[in-house]
Amino acid sequence: MVLRNASIGRKMFILISLSIVIFFVIGGTGFYYMQQMKNNSEQMYQDALLPIKWQSQISTNNRAVDGYSLEMLLSSDDSVKQELKGLITERIDENKELENSLKISLLSDVQVDRIVQFEESYENYITELQKVMDLALAGKSELGYNKYQQELKMEIEDTNVHLQEIGAYLEKYADDLDTSITKSVQTSNTIVITVIILSLILEVALGYVIARMIVSPLKEIETLMVEAENGNLTVEGKYRSKDEIGILTISFNSMMSRLRELMRQVNNTSEQVAASSEELTASAEESTKASEEVAHTIQDVAFGAERQVEGTKESQRIAEEMAGSIHLIASSTQGISANAIETSQKALEGNEAIQSTIKQMSSINVTVSQLSHVVEGLGERSRDIGNIIEEITNIATQTNLLALNAAIESARAGEHGKGFAVVADEVRKLAEQSARSAQRIAQMIALIQEETQVAVQSMAQTTSEVTDGIVVVNKAGESFAQIRISIDDVASQLQGVSVAAQQISVGIDQVLQSEQALAEIAENAASGTQNVAASTEEQLASMEEIAASAESLAHLAVDLQEQIEFFKV
Numbered sequence: 331m332v333l334r335n336a337s338i339g340r341k342m343f344i345l346i347s348l349s350i351v352i353f354f355v356i357g358g359t360g361f362y363y364m365q366q367m368k369n370n371s372e373q374m375y376q377d378a379l380l381p382i383k384w385q386s387q388i389s390t391n392n393r394a395v396d397g398y399s400l401e402m403l404l405s406s407d408d409s410v411k412q413e414l415k416g417l418i419t420e421r422i423d424e425n426k427e428l429e430n431s432l433k434i435s436l437l438s439d440v441q442v443d444r445i446v447q448f449e450e451s452y453e454n455y456i457t458e459l460q461k462v463m464d465l466a467l468a469g470k471s472e473l474g475y476n477k478y479q480q481e482l483k484m485e486i487e488d489t490n491v492h493l494q495e496i497g498a499y500l501e502k503y504a505d506d507l508d509t510s511i512t513k514s515v516q517t518s519n520t521i522v523i524t525v526i527i528l529s530l531i532l533e534v535a536l537g538y539v540i541a542r543m544i545v546s547p548l549k550e551i552e553t554l555m556v557e558a559e560n561g562n563l564t565v566e567g568k569y570r571s572k573d574e575i576g577i578l579t580i581s582f583n584s585m586m587s588r589l590r591e592l593m594r595q596v597n598n599t600s601e602q603v604a605a606s607s608e609e610l611t612a613s614a615e616e617s618t619k620a621s622e623e624v625a626h627t628i629q630d631v632a633f634g635a636e637r638q639v640e641g642t643k644e645s646q647r648i649a650e651e652m653a654g655s656i657h658l659i660a661s662s663t664q665g666i667s668a669n670a671i672e673t674s675q676k677a678l679e680g681n682e683a684i685q686s687t688i689k690q691m692s693s694i695n696v697t698v699s700q701l702s703h704v705v706e707g708l709g710e711r712s713r714d715i716g717n718i719i720e721e722i723t724n725i726a727t728q729t730n731l732l733a734l735n736a737a738i739e740s741a742r743a744g745e746h747g748k749g750f751a752v753v754a755d756e757v758r759k760l761a762e763q764s765a766r767s768a769q770r771i772a773q774m775i776a777l778i779q780e781e782t783q784v785a786v787q788s789m790a791q792t793t794s795e796v797t798d799g800i801v802v803v804n805k806a807g808e809s810f811a812q813i814r815i816s817i818d819d820v821a822s823q824l825q826g827v828s829v830a831a832q833q834i835s836v837g838i839d840q841v842l843q844s845e846q847a848l849a850e851i852a853e854n855a856a857s858g859t860q861n862v863a864a865s866t867e868e869q870l871a872s873m874e875e876i877a878a879s880a881e882s883l884a885h886l887a888v889d890l891q892e893q894i895e896f897f898k899v
Contacts, residue, residue, distance in 0.1 A: 335572040338544060345533075345540055352529035359525050363518030370511040374504065382504065384428040385497045389490065391421040391428075392455075396486055399459060402466040403475045411467055418463065422456060432496070444499065448492040455485035547575040551582060555743075563590045585739055592732055592739075599729050604884055606722050611881055616711070688800060688807060699793060716775045723765055723772070730758055730765070760886050767879050774875060781868065788861060795854060 336344070398414045398421070405411055429452070433445050458481045465474030547569040554565045563586055567579035737755065 335576075337573045338575070340573075342540075345537055348536055349533060352533055356522065356526055356529055359518075359522050363514075363522065366514055366518065367511070370507070370514060374507050374511065379504070381432055382497065382500045384432045385493060385500060388425050388428050388432075389493055389497075391425050392486065392489065392493070395421045395459065399462055399466070399478065399482070402463060403471045403478065405466075406471075408467075415463060415467070418459070425452070444492065444496050448489065448496060451485065451489045451492050455482070455489045458482040458485050543573075544575065547571075547579065551575070551578060554582065558586065558589075563593060585743060588739060592735065595732055596729065599725055599732070602725055604888060606718060606725070608884060609718060611884065685807065688804065692800065713779065716772060716779070720772070723769065725764070727765065729760070730762060734758065760889070764886060767882065771879050 395418050398418045402411050402414045402418075405414070429445070429449065433449075458477070462474045462477050462482050465471070465477060547567075550569060551567060554567055557565045565586060566583050569576060569579045571579075737758070
């Protein structure tokens with residue numbers, strides 16, 4: 331568990347440290363046994379090879395001395411004898427040195443006894459040799475040869491026997507030492523090979539364990555990333571450790587959790603966008619219907635205003651005829667009665683026209699008032715639509731931020747996060763397109779609200795002018811009533827014909843002025859209603875465009891939901 335929770339660097343450090351330790355163990359073991367082999371070789375050289383060499387050299391020197399002594403006995407030249415004596419002395423001195431070296435190297439009691447025996451025999455040999463040499467130098471070669479054959483030869487053989495015993499012992503010692511070295515080499519080889527095999531097994535086992543600790547969770551993460559790439563966001567890493575892979579697993583699980591939450595939020599947002607777009611479509615349809623009703627009402631108002639203009643012109647024409655009649659009454663009193671009756675009839679018709687005009691103006695006033703309420707209602711609906719568009723804009727902004735967050739998280743994921751980056755980019759594009767559509771709709775709503783405000787102001791102005799027209803028409807009605815009374819008075823009182831005619835003339839002039847003002851008001855009202863009708867048609871077109879944009883937004887939301895359904899959360 332401790333190794334499992336260690337970081338990858340620490341695990342590799344442990345593996346490398348173990349390799350170094352194994353290297354030093356193997357190297358140390360090899361070095362130790364190499365030193366032993368070196369010591370054994372030195373021991374073989376010092377304790378066996380050199381003594382054997384010295385023993386062989388002593389034997390060689392003895393044979394040389396034996397030959398030199400025989401040559402002295404055979405030679406008759408004194409100078410040659412002296413030279414041979416010098417050579418014999420050199421060989422004997424060399425043997426003394428070799429004997430001392432051999433004595434130092436032979437440490438066992440058996441070796442010491444044998445070298446002592448050799449020394450005693452060799453001393454006797456030297457003594458007898460000296461005697462033979464003295465006889466040879468004295469010219470007594472025959473005696474010297476006899477001495478050689480009888481005594482010196484025996485000493486030589488005895489010395490050689492002891493020397494051979496020493497050589498045999500040294501050879502046996504060398505064989506024993508060689509056997510010991512061979513066994514030591516075999517033992518060292520076995521130990522070194524065993525250490526190497528055990529070290530390799532330990533190294534491979536620890537490497538395999540560490541490799542599984544690293545590779546297995548990485549393969550698990552790789553499998554989970556493939557699952558996530560295929561849209562399954564419910565995957566979760568099970569590896570728990572304090573190393574880098576454990577931290578990576580925790581980060582992967584956190585990333586999956588955030589992606590699931592992001593997908594849920596995007597799904598909810600797309601559903602809200604779809605619902606809002608449907609509500610916007612319904613509101614746009616209702617506004618379209620209301621605009622159509624307003625358009626029809628405005629057309630009716632325009633038609634009524636045109637009829638009002640025609641009625642006003644007719645009233646003006648009648649008033650002009652009445653003025654002519656009054657002037658005719660003023661100029662001639664002969665046909666007063668008939669003219670009075672005719673004037674009374676005309677006055678009655680004028681009064682009826684005035685009453686009809688009053689009713690028409692009242693109807694126009696009511697219609698304009700209703701139209702004003704309808705336009706105000708349209709303004710309220712436009713503001714509601716503006717609020718909905720603002721909500722859609724906020725949703726699109728939030729969706730864009732979520733898409734940006736998803737893009738950042740996918741970038742952190744590296745190569746495995748490219749699929750999420752593409753989806754996040756598509757979500758961001760949809761959010762930006764929704765924001766642009768919402769901004770365009772908001773601009774249209776603002777334009778509609780401005781035009782609605784203008785229509786409301788026009789309606790208010792029309793209402794005011796219609797009210798003024800009603801006042802003027804009422805005055806005209808009162809004038810016609812006075813005219814009728816005057817005509818009745820003319821009929822009953824012929825004496826006041828001139829005065830009544832003058833009064834009627836003045837009243838007719840006022841009626842003409844009122845009729846002219848009423849005609850102008852009616853024409854303005856007709857023009858205003860035509861403008862309102864045009865604005866209403868523009869508003870209707872704008873609402874149709876809003877409905878189309880809302881429908882497009884709904885399709886985008888549906889596409890976004892279809893893309894989100896690819897992911898399993």
